[in-house]
Amino acid sequence: MTSDILLKYFPEITPAQQAQFGRLQELYTLWNSQINVISRKDIDLLYERHVLHSLGIAKVMAFLPGENVLDVGTGGGFPGIPLAMLFPDTNFHLVDSIGKKIKVVNEVAAALGLNNVKATHARAEEIKQQFDFVVSRAVTQLKDFYPWVKGKFSKKSNNILPNGILYLKGGDLTQEIADAGLAVQQYHLKNYFEEEFFETKQVIYVKG
C-alpha cells in the first residue's frame, strides 16, 4: 500500500507534503525494526491504519496556524506526526512516558524536517503548558484520561469547536462514555473513509 490513499481523502495535500508522507513507510520500517512502535503485522498497512487513521482527526477539526496541540501517549508519533505534516503551521507537542518511543518520534521528525514538532519524554500529568487541543489514540479510558489533561486548555478558543480533547477510539463506547460522566460528541470515521478498518472507528470530542 502506498501513500496515495491519503490523496483520496485529502486532495489538498501539496506535492511537497505528498513526498514527505511517502517517506514514512521507509522511516517507520527502519525504526520499528529497532524499537517496536507499531505492531509488526501492521507495518504494511501503515498508511491506512496509522497515517490515515491519525488524519481522521483532521476531518473533524482543521487546526489553525499558531494553535498548540498536545498528543498524549504518542508512542511512535500517532496521531501527532501525520497531523503535524498536514498542518505545518500548527505547533505539536508529543509526549510519551517511554523514552525510547520519543527517540523514534525525534528521529522521524528530524528526518522529515518537521520543525513544528516538539517531543518530550514525560507523563501527560507532568506537562504544565496550555494547549488549544489535546489529541490521543489508544492510551487509556476516558475517565482516567480526562483528569490528566483537565486544566491544560487555553481559555480563549478560536476554532469551530471550543478547545478540548479529540480522541481516536474504536468499538462500542457506550459504557466508557457513561463511566466518564462527560458530555461527548462522537464523529464516526466511516462517514469519511470507506475502508472497512474505519467501520467502528470514531473521533470523540470532549470540551476542555
Ligand SMILES: C[S@@+](CC[C@H](N)C(=O)[O-])C[C@H]1O[C@@H](n2cnc3c(N)ncnc32)[C@H](O)[C@@H]1O
Ligand atoms: C498503545 S500505545 C499507543 C501509542 C500511539 N498513540 C498510537 O496510537 O500508536 C499507548 C502509549 O501511551 C503511553 N502512555 C501511557 N500512559 C501515559 C501517560 N500518563 N503519559 C504519557 N504517555 C503515556 C505509553 O507509554 C504508550 O506508548
